[in-house]
Amino acid sequence: MFRPNDGRPLTLGRVTSHADPDLFAELTAELSGFPAAQQPDWPDRGAVDQAVSELRAMPPLVFAGECDLLRERLAAVSRGEAFLLQGGDCAETFDGVTADNVRNKLKTLLQMAVVLTYAASMPVVKVGRLAGQFAKPRSKPTEIRDGVTLPAFRGDIVNGFEFSESSRTPDPARMVRAYHASAATLNLTRAFVGGGFADLHQVHAWNTDFVRSSPAGQRYERLAGRIDQALRFMRAIEVESENVHKVELYSSHEALLLDYETALTRVDSRTGQPYDVSGHFVWVGERTRQLDGAHLEFASRIRNPIGVKVGPTTSPDDLMALAEKLDPDREPGRLTFVSRMGAKAIRDGLPPLIEKAIASGLVASWICDPMHGNTYEAPSGHKTRRFDDVMDEVRGFFEVHRTLGTHPGGLHVELTGDDVTECVGGGDPIAEDGLHSRYETVCDPRLNRTQSLELAFLVAELLDTAR
Ligand SMILES: O=C[C@H](O)[C@H](O)COP(=O)(O)O
Numbered sequence: 261m262f263r264p265n266d267g268r269p270l271t272l273g274r275v276t277s278h279a280d281p282d283l284f285a286e287l288t289a290e291l292s293g294f295p296a297a298q299q300p301d302w303p304d305r306g307a308v309d310q311a312v313s314e315l316r317a318m319p320p321l322v323f324a325g326e327c328d329l330l331r332e333r334l335a336a337v338s339r340g341e342a343f344l345l346q347g348g349d350c351a352e353t354f355d356g357v358t359a360d361n362v363r364n365k366l367k368t369l370l371q372m373a374v375v376l377t378y379a380a381s382m383p384v385v386k387v388g389r390l391a392g393q394f395a396k397p398r399s400k401p402t403e404i405r406d407g408v409t410l411p412a413f414r415g416d417i418v419n420g421f422e423f424s425e426s427s428r429t430p431d432p433a434r435m436v437r438a439y440h441a442s443a444a445t446l447n448l449t450r451a452f453v454g455g456g457f458a459d460l461h462q463v464h465a466w467n468t469d470f471v472r473s474s475p476a477g478q479r480y481e482r483l484a485g486r487i488d489q490a491l492r493f494m495r496a497i498e499v500e501s502e503n504v505h506k507v508e509l510y511s512s513h514e515a516l517l518l519d520y521e522t523a524l525t526r527v528d529s530r531t532g533q534p535y536d537v538s539g540h541f542v543w544v545g546e547r548t549r550q551l552d553g554a555h556l557e558f559a560s561r562i563r564n565p566i567g568v569k570v571g572p573t574t575s576p577d578d579l580m581a582l583a584e585k586l587d588p589d590r591e592p593g594r595l596t597f598v599s600r601m602g603a604k605a606i607r608d609g610l611p612p613l614i615e616k617a618i619a620s621g622l623v624a625s626w627i628c629d630p631m632h633g634n635t636y637e638a639p640s641g642h643k644t645r646r647f648d649d650v651m652d653e654v655r656g657f658f659e660v661h662r663t664l665g666t667h668p669g670g671l672h673v674e675l676t677g678d679d680v681t682e683c684v685g686g687g688d689p690i691a692e693d694g695l696h697s698r699y700e701t702v703c704d705p706r707l708n709r710t711q712s713l714e715l716a717f718l719v720a721e722l723l724d725t726a727r
């Protein structure tokens with residue numbers, strides 16, 4: 261969290277800067293009794309211990325009090341009083357930690373948030389998939405190219421993207437690099453957000469370069485004009501709020517690589533409770549949410565707000581078991597369900613889950629990930645997603661909530677601030693045979709900034725209708 265915008269002093273607590281030896285020993289001993297899916301085959305356990313001990317000596321990346329504040333914000337989402345926008349790279353890379361890259365992602369999130377806030381007339385909780393999104397679960401443990409089999413790329417925190425034996429061999433020292441890359445990203449983000457870049461008066465300045473001339477960029481420009489007018493009016497009548505100058509932005513990533521996450525789990529001295537201080541919000545993915553698995557066990561033991569992906573194979577009983585495990589005390593803001601059904605499955609797959617939650621009195625936030633159920637391989641071999649499918653899944657998500665009278669709480673998207681060609685379609689359409697021109701992702705295809713903005717306008721319309 262970068263700046264609390266309600267004027268309250270933020271209680272950070274004295275999160276210990278060195279890991280508590282008892283907590284770490286207890287956590288690792290307990291987790292070793294649970295199967296952990298999607299972990300790398302580290303070739304050298306000694307090197308893992310070395311990296312973990314370095315990480316345990318590092319300061320926290322985020323503070324427990326910030327995580328608590330986000331939990332409060334998410335409680336508002338679960339009550340239908342706010343909307344959650346969560347977005348960023350599929351997989352961050354070490355090379356991607358540059359000022360331009362971070363700023364462009366931030367611009368995208370800020371532009372989307374403005375569009376959504378304007379339409380919904382409700383607070384938008386902003387959470388980046390950033391400053392820690394370095395580990396990837398894979399469908400297959402290996403990749404074969406021209407008859408050569410090597411370990412699959414599992415994210416920069418584990419191994420290198422380049423297809424060579426040395427690069428693909430998991431290297432635990434990368435966990436320490438991921439920590440520093442996350443720290444640099446957070447530092448820059450905090451500086452952008454705190455240094456005036458996120459001030460609402462900058463609403464036009466975020467709409468730069470290739471986006472400005474696109475249909476979505478022009479639509480945004482018109483909206484920015486209306487916001488400007490409203491700001492001038494507020495200033496004239498002397499009611500300008502501090503919130504105009506400030507933004508709260510939180511970090512999030514999938515809590516996948518357990519050696520890393522446990523090394524960064526610390527006791528908060530205010531409460532004596534453990535927090536994973538690698539990010540404000542962490543989620544458990546579709547491939548690691550086994551009820552008897554180490555990831556859920558880990559997530560159940562930390563106090564951060566938690567997300568869990570729910571896909572087309574999740575049954576209503578699974579959903580309740582997930583809630584029982586992750587949120588036994590039914591704490592407001594603790595649990596967010598991220599549905600990722602796919603456009604074809606959402607209208608049938610989501611209602612039984614929400615109905616079960618309603619019948620059981622379970623209150624959680626429901627947000628839509630319209631990316632992960634809609635991936636396919638283009639004839640060129642590129643992994644891609646149709647923008648129309650993404651839009652359709654979002655529409656389906658809103659329809660389901662409208663029918664059930666529940667709150668469509670938010671959106672979880674893979675996006676970039678750059679003009680990449682990774683998803684097909686959109687207002688400035690990208691064709692399958694144009695995917696190669698700027699296909700830069702190291703894992704899944706992301707929406708580019710124009711497509712992200714276009715999606716925000718669609719969601720804004722849906723939110724406006726839902727009001
Ligand atoms: O981002 C999500 C997963 O890591 C990804 O979809 C898995 O991709 P794969 O099927 O190429 O391994």
Ligand SMILES: C=C(OP(=O)(O)O)C(=O)O
Nearest residue numbers: 397545546547569600632
């Ligand atoms: C891997 C991811 O998603 P899922 O677990 O839903 O497949 C992700 O969000 O990066």
